[in-house]
Amino acid sequence: MGFFGSKEEFPGKGSFPHGIHPPDNKFYSAGAEVEVLPNPGKVVLPLLQHIGAPCEPVVKPKQMVTCGEMVGKGQAFVSAALHSPVAGKVKKNTVVTLANGRHLPAIEIKTDGDQVDPEDLWKEMTDTDWSLSTIPDYAPDEISKLIHAAGIVGLGGAAFPTHVKVMPSDKQLIDTLLVNGCECEPYLTCDYRIMKEAPHAIVAGALLAGRAVSAKEIFICVEDNKPEAIEALESATQNTVVQVAVVKTKYPQGSEKQLVKAVLDLEVPLGGLPSAVGVAMSNVGTMAAVARAVIKKGPLTHRVVSVTGGGIANPKNLFVPIGITMGELIDYCGGLTRDAARIIAGGPMMGFAFSDLNTPVTKGTSGITILTHAEAARGEETSCVRCGRCVDACPMNLVPTKLAMAARYQNPELARQYNINACFECGSCTYVCPASIKLVQLIRTGKAQVAAAMKK
Amino acid sequence: MSKISEIEGAGLEGPTLNVAPSPHVSDMTFTTKRMMTDVLIALVPLVAMSVFVFRGYAVKQLVVCVVACLASEALFVSMRGKKITLTDCSAVVTGIILALSLPGTAPWYVGALASVVAMGIGKIIFGGLGMNIFNPAMVGRAFVMIAFASLMGAGAYENPAGVVDAISQATPLNAFKGSGIATPVFDLFFGFTNGSIGETSALAALIGGIFLCIRRTASWEIPAGVLSCVVVLAGLADFAAGAGGHVLLHHLFGGALLFGAFFIATDPVTSPLTPRGKFIFGVGVGALVMIIRLFSGYPEGVMFAILLMNAVTPLINRWTIPHPMGDA
Numbered sequence: 001m002g003f004f005g006s007k008e009e010f011p012g013k014g015s016f017p018h019g020i021h022p023p024d025n026k027f028y029s030a031g032a033e034v035e036v037l038p039n040p041g042k043v044v045l046p047l048l049q050h051i052g053a054p055c056e057p058v059v060k061p062k063q064m065v066t067c068g069e070m071v072g073k074g075q076a077f078v079s080a081a082l083h084s085p086v087a088g089k090v091k092k093n094t095v096v097t098l099a100n101g102r103h104l105p106a107i108e109i110k111t112d113g114d115q116v117d118p119e120d121l122w123k124e125m126t127d128t129d130w131s132l133s134t135i136p137d138y139a140p141d142e143i144s145k146l147i148h149a150a151g152i153v154g155l156g157g158a159a160f161p162t163h164v165k166v167m168p169s170d171k172q173l174i175d176t177l178l179v180n181g182c183e184c185e186p187y188l189t190c191d192y193r194i195m196k197e198a199p200h201a202i203v204a205g206a207l208l209a210g211r212a213v214s215a216k217e218i219f220i221c222v223e224d225n226k227p228e229a230i231e232a233l234e235s236a237t238q239n240t241v242v243q244v245a246v247v248k249t250k251y252p253q254g255s256e257k258q259l260v261k262a263v264l265d266l267e268v269p270l271g272g273l274p275s276a277v278g279v280a281m282s283n284v285g286t287m288a289a290v291a292r293a294v295i296k297k298g299p300l301t302h303r304v305v306s307v308t309g310g311g312i313a314n315p316k317n318l319f320v321p322i323g324i325t326m327g328e329l330i331d332y333c334g335g336l337t338r339d340a341a342r343i344i345a346g347g348p349m350m351g352f353a354f355s356d357l358n359t360p361v362t363k364g365t366s367g368i369t370i371l372t373h374a375e376a377a378r379g380e381e382t383s384c385v386r387c388g389r390c391v392d393a394c395p396m397n398l399v400p401t402k403l404a405m406a407a408r409y410q411n412p413e414l415a416r417q418y419n420i421n422a423c424f425e426c427g428s429c430t431y432v433c434p435a436s437i438k439l440v441q442l443i444r445t446g447k448a449q450v451a452a453a454m455k456k
Numbered sequence: 457m458s459k460i461s462e463i464e465g466a467g468l469e470g471p472t473l474n475v476a477p478s479p480h481v482s483d484m485t486f487t488t489k490r491m492m493t494d495v496l497i498a499l500v501p502l503v504a505m506s507v508f509v510f511r512g513y514a515v516k517q518l519v520v521c522v523v524a525c526l527a528s529e530a531l532f533v534s535m536r537g538k539k540i541t542l543t544d545c546s547a548v549v550t551g552i553i554l555a556l557s558l559p560g561t562a563p564w565y566v567g568a569l570a571s572v573v574a575m576g577i578g579k580i581i582f583g584g585l586g587m588n589i590f591n592p593a594m595v596g597r598a599f600v601m602i603a604f605a606s607l608m609g610a611g612a613y614e615n616p617a618g619v620v621d622a623i624s625q626a627t628p629l630n631a632f633k634g635s636g637i638a639t640p641v642f643d644l645f646f647g648f649t650n651g652s653i654g655e656t657s658a659l660a661a662l663i664g665g666i667f668l669c670i671r672r673t674a675s676w677e678i679p680a681g682v683l684s685c686v687v688v689l690a691g692l693a694d695f696a697a698g699a700g701g702h703v704l705l706h707h708l709f710g711g712a713l714l715f716g717a718f719f720i721a722t723d724p725v726t727s728p729l730t731p732r733g734k735f736i737f738g739v740g741v742g743a744l745v746m747i748i749r750l751f752s753g754y755p756e757g758v759m760f761a762i763l764l765m766n767a768v769t770p771l772i773n774r775w776t777i778p779h780p781m782g783d784a
Binding site for chain 1 (some may be wrong): 470472473474476477478479480481482483484486487488490491528544549582585586587675724725726729730731734773777778779780781782783
């Protein structure tokens with residue numbers, strides 16, 4: 001059975017209207033097997049790595065912690081616990097700046113004492129036997145609680161606490177669980193490697209999450225530029241209810257609303273979540289973490305990070321402890337090349353550029369993309385000729401040039417009329433603009449103007 | 457050969473890092489300049505045909521208009537104290553389109569004045585490229601058409617003393633409207649007729665126009681709207697006259713319809729933004745062309761139709777705000 005096999009029976013067209021086709025540039029790191037990074041000398045764990053309320057530290061300075069011990073606890077419902085990836089001594093409270101610019105208190109732990117070999121953790125993930133027959137023994141409630149306790153958040157980048165999505169609910173009936181393996185961001189390959197190397201963990205996690213939300217159908221969605229991942233998943237899903245949905249390669253296919261449209265032909269209402277149309281969605285890496293949290297009772301302390309782009313000497317996919325610095329990963333990959341221009345946490349379309357190499361890897365760090373000057377080149381801005389390219393690119397069917405103009409002329413009323421808040425800032429408009437106008441950047445400004453006008 | 461050795465060879469000079477908000481990559485292959493270059497390439501068949509049919513008359517108009525457009529753009533832009541932007545090629549495009557829309561017989565000062573008006577009043581006064589409401593070439597042409605009615609009117613296209621055959625005949629639409637003489641469809645299609653120097657060949661306009669649509673430099677929705685509307689309305693006129701398709705083909709291939717539909721109406725600056733808006737715009741142009749051709753004193757109405765629809769464009773934009781995905 002080829003990868004266009006019989007398992008693509010889903011109602012959607014496998015694609016969504018509009019979108020763009022940037023070169024995926026995954027060749028840098030797609031072929032690199034996941035390497036396990038040795039334990040670092042210290043980790044810095046910011047207290048807010050997710051969407052929601054920050055967690056409170058539950059350890060004191062000078063206290064010794066073991067591997068996987070909880071060091072931060074989420075008090076609020078939409079929050080996530082934090083665990084130490086290494087054994088060691090808690091240092092004085094510190095403050096760090098994340099790649100996205102947030103300045104946050106953090107727990108620093110100096111590695112000391114008996115360590116768990118991270119190689120063993122990765123072996124656990126790539127296990128092929130997850131005793132799937134035991135999954136019906138877990139009560140839906142129990143699964144959600146174990147996910148909460150393990151501090152799992154969406155590993156695709158947005159870092160929304162997973163237990164909130166994967167939770168039995170009487171209010172929102174979930175019909176379908178979509179496991180997002182699109183990885184439509186150019187360059188990044190961490191999800192690809194997980195799908196190829198740990199497909200059984202993904203399937204186990206998907207079955208658990210599907211059970212927690214009582215989903216009738218489970219699809220693992222993969223873009224058709226990843227045939228090897230599709231093959232691995234096809235074989236791992238055999239004799240299970242999980243199906244593999246092959247969707248078209250297009251940016252932003254991995255965006256929530258676009259994927260729901262492509263696979264299920266449903267439109268998530270404006271301002272709503274997929275749960276409004278009976279869909280729960282989670283990333284493939286998150287599902288693997290869920291499997292480990294529930295079946296092997298391991299908290300989320302490590303993740304796979306792609307270090308890729310033309311600006312890194314040896315692009316790699318690494319299994320790293322959360323809290324390690326970005327600089328250590330770059331060093332491990334041979335350092336920057338001479339023409340490196342921009343270091344980005346995440347991919348080049350939606351990632352955050354940063355310059356401080358002490359920035360820690362967080363739960364949401366899917367990759368470090370290092371672009372060369374040529375890759376990050378951008379033309380000089382000229383006048384908008386109203387060609388409508390941005391309109392053709394916008395996956396939300398907006399008129400980006402009008403939104404940008406509204407922002408430039410500080411007209412929040414016009415911006416609202418053109419539905420500025422439907423924009424999720426995928427950057428497609430800026431990518432295609434022939435006049436090199438920074439459309440999405442202006443739209444962000446416009447959103448702030450609209451928010452300010454609403455307050456008045 | 458390894459990438460590491462490259463770094464070791466980098467010496468003391470480290471990489472220069474920068475930060476910026478996302479997205480960090482962009483499509484460098486499709487730029488405004490490439491759009492303009494595409495239009496210039498697409499105009500080649502029309503320019504070649506105009507020179508072939510009208511010889512020196514065509515060369516004169518082209519040279520006068522392009523030079524005058526470039527000079528007036530440079531002049532007006534520097535008067536505004538802005539950086540001169542001749543390299544974006546938009547002035548050349550305007551110059552060529554303006555020249556192609558003039559009769560070969562018009563004296564040099566008509567083209568020159570039309571160019572000055574096109575760039576000055578049509579474009580720069582609104583703020584330059586991207587800001588104008590009306591198609592600059594058509595503004596220039598409208599100005600000289602009224603100011604020099606005798607040199608630009610339908611009758612002025614004929615010059616019995618002309619050294620080029622085509623110029624000694626009446627334009628096909630005028631002959632048809634005035635005396636009911638129909639030019640053979642073959643001549644209309646290939647362009648061996650009198651008319652504005654660039655409009656005579658339907659074939660050349662189709663070749664260039666289809667190229668533009670394939671390159672997506674021009675939006676196909678506009679010519680599709682124009683042509684489908686003209687086919688319907690001219691088809692009705694044809695049916696009413698019982699002409700068996702002849703009137704329809706005459707309206708389709710005669711005059712500036714194809715040139716206008718593919719090259720002038722598709723000017724992105726002066727046409728709507730959304731695909732739906734573009735189609736509505738095209739239908740409007742087609743309808744106005746047919747109304748002017750059938751019911752007014754003018755034999756041809758492409759210029760006025762496009763200018764009128766340019767004026768309606770902001771309204772069309774307002775009517776066609778697309779519904780975002782998930783908006784009930």
